[in-house]
Amino acid sequence: MVNKPIVITGGRVIDPAQGIDRLADVLLKDGVVEAVTDAPGTAPDGYEVIDATGMVVAPGFIDIHTHLREPGLEHKETIATGTRAAAAGGFTTICAMPNTEPNQDNASTVEFVLRTGREQGVVRVMAIGAVTLERAGKRLVEMAELADAGVIGFSDDGNPVADPNIMRQALTYSQITGLPIINHCEEPSIAGAGLMQMGVIASHLGLTGVPSEAETVMVERDIALAELTGGRLHIAHLSTRRAVEAVRRAKERGLRVTAEATPHHVSITDAWVYGLGGATPDDGALSTVAYDTNTKVNPPLRTNDDVDAVVEGLADGTIDMIASDHAPHAATDKECTYQEAAHGISNIETAFGSCMVPVHAGALSLEGLIERMTAAPARFLGPTAGGKGLGSLKPGLPADVVVLDPASEWTVDPSAFFSKGKNTPLAGTTLKGRVVTTLYAGEVVHEAGVAVE
């Protein structure tokens, strides 16, 4: 590496993997972390200085659930734009979900994603393989070959592995790779044609509801199958109270079960479908902002009680990590009726601000949140992540660092997103907590502009 060494001075360094939470300087050299000092001091000669006074300095975030849309859906996102958006969100490692066209159910597509990530990405791109061919839930992919190609786990993504026997076989066979099966737990026969969370709001809007139990029954099923097979189960975007409780019990029994939660499921509710920033319309009278298609996401935005339960799960470790489920879409995918609209929220650039909602509310500590975005996903990735590991500022690890201002307020403006996907219900909303600077392998890959008033 030819770049100048960097010292990030005066910040509050939080590195949960090492138990560090102190004012210190972070020295980066040759693309790796050189040291975290005992206390802030004088910047050494020859180092470029990044002043982080009043800021929090942490390892770069890791996202194990990102939709990069390339190959095949480049009108929604590309690996180049998606990684640039990730950098703006403070993420230095992201894992590409397999619902591309073609699917990541074969080694050549996986290799394409990884190679394009290296060549065009501004942060590290890892890949997740499909569980079944075409993500159709029928025949397992060649898991050993995909593992050799570098996948970090298997998932049929938006398609739950519906057939219990296929799930059982997947959890069994995948053990030759040591990699997890990541399931989107939503029982299709119960979810049916549901468009949003079942409840009075869905009834009011005349939209078919998805009951929380669609998630619960498949989470319970998968936990039972994990117990039967001894396989590694990871539950994507846990979103309901009952499912959180199920995972908590599974962990108490010592099963190999991990779980993630999204930024939207810890910060907003089904009331947002009204299009009023979470408010309920006066006297129940809808206006033309109702049916906000940008709130359509799978699993759906849940109730306040579910949000509380997910945050509690994050706080007590039942839910291991935050994962974005960043789902960029083209404008036309959301310019339509609620029923026609595509599922998903472009959220990797707002992830930290959304996750700070429960932190500012006192339900989750800042150190806890950072652990869930760095050390925990790094443990999940394990030694497959290039040998040395990620998600920490230990000397010798990649110099992936994020500088955060937890108290800074900013207004979400999708037109300023680096992502091609402008689909967010948070447009115009004020978030508190922003990413100031992101460094990947010792290079600055994102610097926020002057704070928005």
Add this chain to the structure above:
Amino acid sequence: MARTRAATTTPERLRGQSGNTENETTQASPVAHRKPGEARPNQPPMFGGLSGSRRNVLDLDDFSKEEIEHILQSADGMNEVLSRDVRKTPTLRGKTILTLFFENSTRTRVSFEQAGKVLGADVINVSASASSVSKGESLLNTVRTLEAMKIDVLVMRHPHSGAPYYVASKIDAAVVNAGDGTHAHPTQSLLDLYTMRRHLGDIVGKKVTIIGDLHFSRVARSDVWGLRKMGAEVTVCGPPTLLPYGLRPGTEQADSAAFTGINVVDRVEEALEGADVVMALRIQQERQDSGNLPDLREYSKLYGINADRLALASPGALLMHPGPMNEGIEISSEVAHGAQAVIEEQVSNGVAIRMAVLYMLCARSRGGE
């Protein structure tokens, strides 16, 4: 499109729903509550008191009682026009009304067409299949294209709930919801209210019992809004699988304005007792296949309105049905064509109500807003 947003949403509690009442938007929404009685200088004298700032008719949830009263009064005048030998007035001459139906409907489309033509407007009918449109041209481009041909009112039926809200946010023409998915059908509710009023006088305190599939019924949803605004006492009864969440036994209704103040009764006999109006809803054949019902036979046995059951209601109670009827299933032929049925009158009144609605919306655009 500018967003209406609670200005005081705090980052600590984006969340929404409960505890947010003080944050509710007070900003004027695009569907503004109209100030009733604001006269327009160039308003034709014959249907006075109707014009206002209302831009769209999407559901009755944003109507005031006074506004509904005005439309019902106006419909009396329209009925008078319909009873003439020459059923034609020049009132909306030069106005263009487009009916755009993404679902089949003879009754509602013809009703709007007749309403527009009697008032002298040009009426263009377009049928479209939602699926073919979504494969090619988007809904947005379809309505923008049609609007570019200069239309004043778009009357729209669509199989997706909320579709007319989306369209209304994108075009300048007035939008009338002629039925959206399982959400709303406001002109049906207005004609129901009008029919009740013609027979019962004031609706305040009258007991209206709605029987059947309330879950999938857009008519019922709009009726419930209209009836409560007019002060009626609403009772609903139906199979638990066909009651919306919020009305189903064991689900809360208190925190939603959409479901407060409705009596939910398990047994149809109890629901009918003392009713001034009995409304049977259409039951759709598909509900057997979707697992909502064992079969139509059992539905008919438990919830069908027949002479014995109708006798439990108040003497002379009105029997209504939004149509089309499945005679012998939700309603017996005997009562459907009996002395208490006002079902055909609902259809006739539908034209008068739609005339009143179209007039109101065109009077607004005439006012030059």
